[in-house]
Amino acid sequence: MGRPAKAKINLDALRHNYRIARQLSGNGQVMAVVKADAYSHGATACASALAYIASGFAVACIEEALELRAAGIKQPILLLEGFFEPSELAMIDRYRLDTVIHHQHQIDALVAHPLSHPVRIWLKMDSGMGRVGFSPDAYRAAWEQLSGLSCVKDIVLMSHFACADEAESNHAQQQLVTFNAYTRDLPGERSFCNSAGLVALKEARGDWSRPGLLLYGVSPFTEAPHGIESKIQPVMELSSAIISIKDIPVGSSVGYGSQWMAGRPTRLGVVAIGYADGYPRHAVSGTPVSINGCRVPLVGRVSMDMLTVDLTDVPNVQIGDRAILWGPDLAISEVAQKADTIPYQLLCNLNRVPVQYEGAYMPDLVNSDGAGA
Incomplete structure (x- = not known):
């Protein structure tokens, strides 16, 4: 009835693509990115469809995280931009959310408002993306400050590629060299790869990958194909x-x-x-x-x-x-x-x-x- 425009979402294809991402990750775990309402595919529906196989879910903000918790999602949920105000720490604590820390003001807020439950922190380095994240020179000091807090249970070492989808660019390799150099002797799991990095940069896959577009059956590469196009299914x-x-x-x-x-x-x-x-x-x-x-x-x-x-x-x-x-x-x-x-x-x-x-x-x-x- 009514206007005929519609979007049909194939959840079996979504699960198929997640399994492809998991195969690519080797021994690493896959954090399914479902921010922006799962790229308009429906975050709660997609997370529910993946809940029995996914290692966790990544969202942009706490509003998106709470929507998943309200839908019954029990897996780890990561706030990719961290928290914007100290008042959000109470909800991070209550709903047991993982959070990115990318700036000193977030560490200061965590010090001033310690959590009652230990939290996993994803400490972000700006290795060449130029957006958020600690500079390589400041990264170790941030790690040391966080590791001294009793409410921090784990610190995942994290960065984000700027050009992993560009075959002709060596920027991704340069970022990886920078990241590895400044985290070489730091303990903790590591996370670098988005969809393009997961496919194209085997050496960067690490302990956690964070694919988004790939899960929805779309190649992250606009030019030279990487063979992934024939394996994934449009959702x-x-x-x-x-x-x-x-x-x-x-x-x-x-x-x-x-x-x-x-x-x-x-x-x-x-x-x-x-x-x-x-x-x-x-x-x-x-x-x-x-x-x-x-x-x-x-x-x-x-x-x-x-x-x-x-x-x-x-x-x-x-x-x-x-x-x-x-x-x-x-x-x-x-x-x-x-x-x-x-x-x-x-x-x-x-x-x-x-x-x-x-x-x-x-x-x-x-x-x-x-x-x-």
């Missing part, structure tokens, strides 16, 4: 339906700004999806849309609620036929390239579209005390 299929078909003559324009004009008699189809749903407004004419197993080109500007496609070469399409915007049969990375953006943004911008799930949640195992193997 989301974004689709809608044809709601209008009309024939237009040569020279007729289509869409806002009249940027596209028919160079031949054209059979035009209108699909009920647009930039208010998260489909990229700047996708250019020629961006593929899959209808009845055939690729047809987008034509004209994407509107808020609709887009138009050229159906001239697929005359059997009818009103009501499904239009696949991305999914197993049409890579989201291809759509992102046509819109001069990245798959992360397309997924995270998804809005207003009803989400439907396939694959068992296995809810009898969600409340398991085990952290998964």
